[in-house]
Amino acid sequence: MIDAFAYPRYLKLGFSAAVLATIVGIYLLPSPIDPEPFMFDKPPPALIGPLALNQKLHKGRRIFNGLLKGPESFTCDKEGNLYTGTVDGKLWKISGDKLSFITQMGQNMSQCGTPEYEPVCGRPHAVRMDHNGFLIVADSYFGLFRVNPRTGEKTLLLSNEEGVDGIPFRFLNGLDLSRNGTIYFTDSSSKWGRRHHRYEVLELNNLGRLIKFNPVKKVAETLLHGLYMANGLALSPDESFILIAETSICRISRYWLTGSRRGVHEVFVDNMPGYPDNIRLSSHDTYRIGLSTTRFPGLFPPFLDAIAPYPALKRLIVKVTPLSFYSVLLRKHGLFLEVSDQGDVVESYHDPDGRVTWAVSDVFEHYGQLYLGNTDLPFLVVLTND
Numbered sequence: 001m002i003d004a005f006a007y008p009r010y011l012k013l014g015f016s017a018a019v020l021a022t023i024v025g026i027y028l029l030p031s032p033i034d035p036e037p038f039m040f041d042k043p044p045p046a047l048i049g050p051l052a053l054n055q056k057l058h059k060g061r062r063i064f065n066g067l068l069k070g071p072e073s074f075t076c077d078k079e080g081n082l083y084t085g086t087v088d089g090k091l092w093k094i095s096g097d098k099l100s101f102i103t104q105m106g107q108n109m110s111q112c113g114t115p116e117y118e119p120v121c122g123r124p125h126a127v128r129m130d131h132n133g134f135l136i137v138a139d140s141y142f143g144l145f146r147v148n149p150r151t152g153e154k155t156l157l158l159s160n161e162e163g164v165d166g167i168p169f170r171f172l173n174g175l176d177l178s179r180n181g182t183i184y185f186t187d188s189s190s191k192w193g194r195r196h197h198r199y200e201v202l203e204l205n206n207l208g209r210l211i212k213f214n215p216v217k218k219v220a221e222t223l224l225h226g227l228y229m230a231n232g233l234a235l236s237p238d239e240s241f242i243l244i245a246e247t248s249i250c251r252i253s254r255y256w257l258t259g260s261r262r263g264v265h266e267v268f269v270d271n272m273p274g275y276p277d278n279i280r281l282s283s284h285d286t287y288r289i290g291l292s293t294t295r296f297p298g299l300f301p302p303f304l305d306a307i308a309p310y311p312a313l314k315r316l317i318v319k320v321t322p323l324s325f326y327s328v329l330l331r332k333h334g335l336f337l338e339v340s341d342q343g344d345v346v347e348s349y350h351d352p353d354g355r356v357t358w359a360v361s362d363v364f365e366h367y368g369q370l371y372l373g374n375t376d377l378p379f380l381v382v383l384t385n386d
Contacts, residue, residue, distance in 0.1 A: 029319050031315035031316075031318055031319055032199065032318055033199050033202055033203045033314065033315060033318050034203065034205070034315075035202055035203040035204060035205070035311040035314040035315065036203065036204050036205050036206075036311060037204075037308070037309045037310065037311055038204040038249065038308040038309065039308065039309050040249070040250075040271070040305050040308060041270075041271070042270075042271045043297055043301065043305075044271070044273055044295045044296055044297045044301075044302060044305070045271055045272075045273050045297070046297060047273070047296065047297070049345075050345045050346055050347055050348055051273060051337075051345060051348050052348070053350055053352055054348070054349070054350050055350065055351070055352065056349040056350060056351075056383075057334050057335075057349050057350060057351035057356050057357060057372075057381075057383065058351060058355055058356060059383060059384065060351075060356045060357065060372065060381045060382060060383040061356070061381070061382055061383075062356065062357075062379040062380070062381055063097070063379065063380050063381075063382055064094075064099055064379060064380050065378065065379045066378050066379070067099055067378075068084070068086055068092065068099070068378070068379065068380050069086050069087050069088060069113055069376060069377070069378045070086050070087030070088075070374060070375050070376040070377065071084040071085070071086055071092075071373050071374065071380045072084065072085055072086070072087075072124070072125050072126070072278075072361050072362065072373050072374070072375055073085065073125060073126045073127050073175075073278055073361065073362045073364075073373055074127065074362055074364035074366070074371050074373060075127045075128045075129045075135065075364075076129065076364075076366055077129055077133060077149065078133070080366075080367060081093055081094065081095050081149075082094035082095075082364075082366060082371065083102070083127055083129070083135055083149060084127060084373065084380075085105070085123070085124025085125065085127055085137065085139075086113075086124070087113055087118075087123060087375070087376050088112040088113035088121060089104055089105045089106050089107075089108075089112050089113075089118070089121035089122035089123055089124065089139075090102075090103070090104055090105070090108075090112075090124075091103050091104075091105065091124055091127070091135070091137065091147060091149075091152075093149060102135075102147065102149055102152045103147060103152035103153075103154060104121070104122070105121070105122030105123070105124050105137070105139045105141075105142060105145070105154070106119075106120055106121045106122035106139075106141070106142065107120050107121055108121070109121060115195040115323075116195075118140070118141060118193075118194060118195045119141050119193065119195070122139050122140075122141055122142055123139060123140040123141060123194055124137050124138070124139050124140075125138050125139070125140055125172060125173050125174070125175070125194075126138045126173065126174050126175030126176075126185070126232070126233075126278070127175070128175055128176065128177045130146070130177055130181060131179075131181065133149070134146045134147065134148060134149070135147040135148075135149050136157075136175065136177060136183060137175075138172040138173060138174070138175045138185050139172060140171055140172050140173065140193065140194040141160060141193065141194070142156070142159065142160060143156055143157070143158050143159040143160045143161075143162070143169065143172065144156075144157040144158040144172065144183065144185060144213065145157060146215070157183075157213070157215055157218070158213060158218075158220055160172065163187075164209075164211055164220040164221070164222055165222055167190050168190075169187045169190075170187065170188075170189050170190055170191060170192060170193050171187060171188040171189045171192060171193055171194050171197065171200070172185060172186070172187055172188075173185075173186045173187070173188045173194075173230065173231050173232070174186040174230065174231050174232040174233040174244070174245065174278065174279075175233060176233040176234055176235050176242065177235075178235060178239050179239065181214075181215060181216070182212060182213070182214060182215075183212070183213040183214075183215060184210065184211070184212055184213075184223075184233055184235070184242055185210075185211055185213065185233070186208060186209065186210055186211070186227070186230035186231060186232075186233060186244065187208060187209045187211060187230065188200060188208050188229050188230050188231060188247075189205075189207045189208060189229065190207045190208075190209070191203075191205070191207050192207075196323070197229070198323050199318070199323075200229050200248065201229060201247070201248045201275075201304065202304075202307075202314050202317075202318065203314075204228060204248055204249070204308060206226045206227060206228045208225075208226075208227035208228060208229055208230030208231075208246070209222055209224065209225045209227060209230060210222070210223045210224040210225075210227065210230060210233075210242070210244055210255060211223065223255060224244070224255055224265055227244060227246055227253070228246040228247070228248045228249040228251070229246060229247040229248040229249075230244055230245070230246060230247075231244070231245035231246070231247045231276065231277055231278070232244075232245040232276065232277050232278035232279045232289075232290075232362075233245075233279065234279035234280060234281050234287055235281070236281075236341070237281065237285055239257065239258070240256065240257060240258045240259055241254050241255060241256045241257055241258075241261075242254070242255050242257060243268055243279050243287065245276035245277060245278070245279055245289070246276075247275050247276055247277065247292070248275070250270075250271065250272040250273075250274065250275055250276065250295055251267060251269065251270050251271075251272065251276075252267075252268045252269040252270075252272070252276060252279065252289065252339075252343070253265060253266065253267060253268055254266050254267075254268040254343075268343045269289075269339055269343045269345070272289075272291070272295070272337070273291070273294060273295055273296060273335070273337075273348075274291030274292070274293060274294040274295050274335055275291060275292045275293050275295065276289050276290070276291060276292075277289075277290045277291065277292045277360070277361040277362065277375075278290050278361055278362040278363070278373070280362065280363050280364055280365070282338065282365055283365055285341060286338050286339060286340055286341070286346060287338070287339045287340075287341075288336055288337070288338050288339075288363035288365075288370075289336060289337045289338075289339060289363070290336045290360035290361045290362050290363050290372070290373065291335045291336060291337065291360055292359050292360070292361060292375060293330045293331065293359060294331050294333045294335055296331070296333075303329050330358075331358075332353070332354030332358035333350070333351065333352055333353075333354060333358060334349075334350065334351030334354060334356065334357040334358045334359065334360055334372075335348065335349065335350050335351070335360060336348070336349050336360045336363050336372070337349075349383075356381055357372060357374060357377065357379075357381045358377075359374045359375060359376075359377060360372050360373070360374065361373040361374050361375050365385060368384065368385050369382050369383065369384060369385060370382070370383040370384075370385050
C-alpha cells in the first residue's frame, strides 16, 4: 500500500517514466525521410533596393473566385484564349470572363482536389501551346501529354512509369517548348510525388532532373541530374540556354544548350528571398519568377534555413508533425521577382499582408495583363502590367 505522503513522488516518477518511454518510442520510430545536411552560404537577402517592400500586388484583382483552385501555370492560343490546369486534375480554357472545362487528366471524382486523391485525379502542372495548336501538359502523376483543347482528347507522350534511363518519373513539374518542338521538362524528385513535396524540401537530397524529349522520335534524354527539387523552366530568347528553378535551395540555375559553353551548368540567381516556382520570359526579355513562399531575414533564421544542416533534427520533426503543420509556418506574403538576363533582380512585386495573394507560382504576361498563378488557392489574380 502506497503511503499518502509518498504518492506525489510516485506520480512524478510515473510521469517521468511515461515521458522517457515516449521519447524512446519516438526515437525508435522509423522516419519517412532520409535527409542530407545542407548549409545555406548566406542569410536571406536584405529587403532593400529592388527587393524593397512595396504594395504593387495590391493593385491586382481576384477572378474566378471559388471556381479555380490552384491554377498553377498558363499558356495561350493565337485567338487570345488562356489555358491552365488546377489542383483537382482539370484543364481549363479562359475566354475573357468565361471559364470552360476541357478535360480531366485522371478520373473525375468528387474527392478530386484533395492530396489523397491526386494520384487518381491527376495534377496538371506546366502547360504550353505547341505550334500546331495543341496543349503540351506535364501532369505530376501520369506523365507528358498532348491535349486537343477543342475536344479534350489526350495523347500520352511519355508516362511516369516509363521515365528515362530506367528511372520512373515521380513528380513532373516544369515545362518549356523550343521553336523546333523539342520539349524540356523537369522531374522534381525520383523519390517523392507532388503531394509529398514538403518531404522533398526537407530532405534536400538533390534528386531532380532536367529532361529533353523529342516528340517526333519519341526519345527522352537526361540533360541534368542532381538538382534540388527541379521546378520551373524558361528558355532564353535565342534558346542558347535554359533556366531551371531549384526550389528547395532558393536558386535559379542555367544550363547552356548551344555554343562553346554547351553542357555547362552554373548558378544564375542565388540566395533568393523565397522559394522559386515557374519562370517566364517577359515581353522585354527579362524573367519573371513566382515565389511559392517567402524567405526573409529576421531576428532568427527562417525555419528551413535553420534546420537544413541537421538531418537528425529533420527526421525527428517529421516523426512528430503532420505534413499540414508546415503550412502554419508559412508567411502570408505574396511576391514575385523580375530578373535581368544577367541574373540581377531589377524589380520586385510584394503583397506584404497577403491581401490579394500570398503565393505566386507563375507570372504570365498576356495582352497587357499579368496573370498570377498559385498551387492551391481558390482564385486567379490579374494585375495590369504598367
